[in-house]
Amino acid sequence: MAPQGYYSMKRPLTKSLNYATMELINLNPKLRKETMAKNSEKQLSRWQRALTDLNAINSNDKVESYYTANWASSSFAIFATWRKGTLLFTKERLVFMTTFGVNQLTIDYSDIREAKKCFAGLLPMGMLVIAYDKKTDKTKKYKFWVTGRKKLIRQIAEKAGLAQ
Numbered sequence: 001m002a003p004q005g006y007y008s009m010k011r012p013l014t015k016s017l018n019y020a021t022m023e024l025i026n027l028n029p030k031l032r033k034e035t036m037a038k039n040s041e042k043q044l045s046r047w048q049r050a051l052t053d054l055n056a057i058n059s060n061d062k063v064e065s066y067y068t069a070n071w072a073s074s075s076f077a078i079f080a081t082w083r084k085g086t087l088l089f090t091k092e093r094l095v096f097m098t099t100f101g102v103n104q105l106t107i108d109y110s111d112i113r114e115a116k117k118c119f120a121g122l123l124p125m126g127m128l129v130i131a132y133d134k135k136t137d138k139t140k141k142y143k144f145w146v147t148g149r150k151k152l153i154r155q156i157a158e159k160a161g162l163a164q
Contacts, residue, residue, distance in 0.1 A: 070145035120145035
């Protein structure tokens with residue numbers, strides 16, 4: 001328990017109220033779950049609008065989930081040019097967007113041949129997605145740096161219809 005006057009001494013009143021509200025939400029699991037669900041739904045609708053406006057997805061495609069990730073846009077051995085952004089799972093495709101909202105990568109699930117673990121530089125946090133590129137008529141490797149890669153690989157395999 002904080003000493004009396006703690007909030008008013010350390011922070012302005014508005015921040016104190018927000019801090020107190022956050023403490024209540026963190027202490028009550030039901031409130032925390034409801035708050036996270038509302039934020040998640042709100043963020044999913046924002047991503048849906050953004051991707052539709054950028055023509056990255058069709059109007060009938062729907063964003064189902066998103067994760068923070070880094071993408072190795074060019075790679076040479078353990079050195080790579082990593083781009084920070086968000087990895088989005090829709091009904092029809094996998095989309096990577098940079099933090100500035102530039103559409104960098106879109107992969108249809110039907111084009112994905114394999115998804116597996118790999119190293120991201122020297123760390124075992126990498127996920128390798130091998131997909132067919134229609135423009136070059138060859139398979140291409142896409143490396144992502146993610147947390148919880150087992151779950152993401154399982155999700156990609158399920159959506160692409162791969163045996164795991």
